[in-house]
Amino acid sequence: MKTDHKKKVKAPLTVEQKIKRRTFISFGVFATLGTGAIAGWKWLLDAPEETPGITGGTRVPLRKALNKTELFFRNFFSNNHLVKTYNKERAVKTPRVNSLIGIEDDEDFDITTWKLHVKLNSLNSQYISIEEIKALPKTEIVYDFKCVEGWDEIQHWAGVRLSDFLAHFKLEEQAKKQYMGLETPNKAYYVGLERDCVFHPQTILAYEMNGKPISLEHGAPLRLIVPVKYGIKNLKRIGNMTFSDSRPKDYWAEQGYDYYSGL
């Protein structure tokens, strides 16, 4: 392979040759990278959908990205970060009703016999009436409710702070688990919440809207108001409460939405 015995003295390239050469190389690289980008995009578009489970409905790489992004942004979460609050006068008179899943599809529901079912462990449960909940200190909030669809509305809610509720009913031990799960009585709608947002001081179990008892379509007798989440997590008509260290079932996470959906 030694060729130094007749090292050819190459004539220096002319400007014209240099231009041609650099143009050729550059556009070659450009086309190669461009083709790679298109191939990568096709790979992402054709990526298989995740196996339905706690989450579902989106492409595997996109779900991985959502989960990774969640971990990154949870670093910025703090219970000292409060949602902006407003005067009561700013609240809308008739808040929007966007979804009735778990409500309109439950004909057996009887509000007079309703009790919150708290699952303590696999064997024991606790049942709490609305009177017991209303007896606790009331927390009010007027804030900008944000829907994942993109609309927002200033609404006025009142109820018991979720952390007060957990303390009063001696559920703090259970609440040390990473997640809380909430379901409607007919289990048609369900959400999972990380411990962080459960203990956020503005998270409440609401029984009043605009100073009056909540209507059925807004989630009577008791609903969740969690201002650090999109509306999809603000479960109406709470039936069951569970605690776990893994993610509980979540209605919209099964349909391609981010599990975290935090604000």
Added chain:
Amino acid sequence: MKVIKEKHSLLMRWTHWVNFPVLTVMIWSGLFIYWANDAYGISIFGYSLIKFFPEWFYNFFHIPQRLAEGMAFHFLFMWFFFINGLLYVVYTIFSGAWRELLPNKNSFKEAWQVLLHDLHIRKTIPPQKKYNAAQRIAYTAIILMGIGSVVTGLAIYKPVQFYWICWLCGGYHFARILHFTLTIGYVFFFLIHIVQVILAGWNNFRAVVAGFEVVEEQQALKQEPITTEKTKDSDENRS
């Protein structure tokens, strides 16, 4: 005779071409998100002038009912958009390339002359370096718009955790309007940009891929060392 003159650095070219498809994906997935609450339009005296967007537009691009998918794409490609933009900004600051980019005190007056020239109203064009005055303004603006999209995006994305950013953007509701408006701005920028690139021609376009442009130098000038300061007033430095 022809001389090769370096024009665009590798990093500038790289970030330019990465940004193009990434921004396209951001706008595309952003439309999926916007569709779910497509509240914006322009009306004058109560008469609706434009509605964003008409049904045919949504159907043509298969936009309806894809909110979750749009969010998933948007929250992945936002990283590429941010990192790529950050690379460009940091490079531009530390390489000194900002000197050729930022408008100077004459730019706003000169940009007007450039505009008149481009519209064939004025014969001459003010002398320029890498970018003419109009380009300086446009390219600086587009970077500021990119920063604006990141900031307003964060304001909508985490309005509670980044409440101060949200406040800075005029609140959640207004931040969403700004975020949307900036996107419309990109589309207008793109249209003008493409027309200008076509008008400027091959030499100019090649520079954004290969980095150099070819200029005609007079024989007499050959003695002097070639520096980047040496500029020919060509219309070709446009786009």
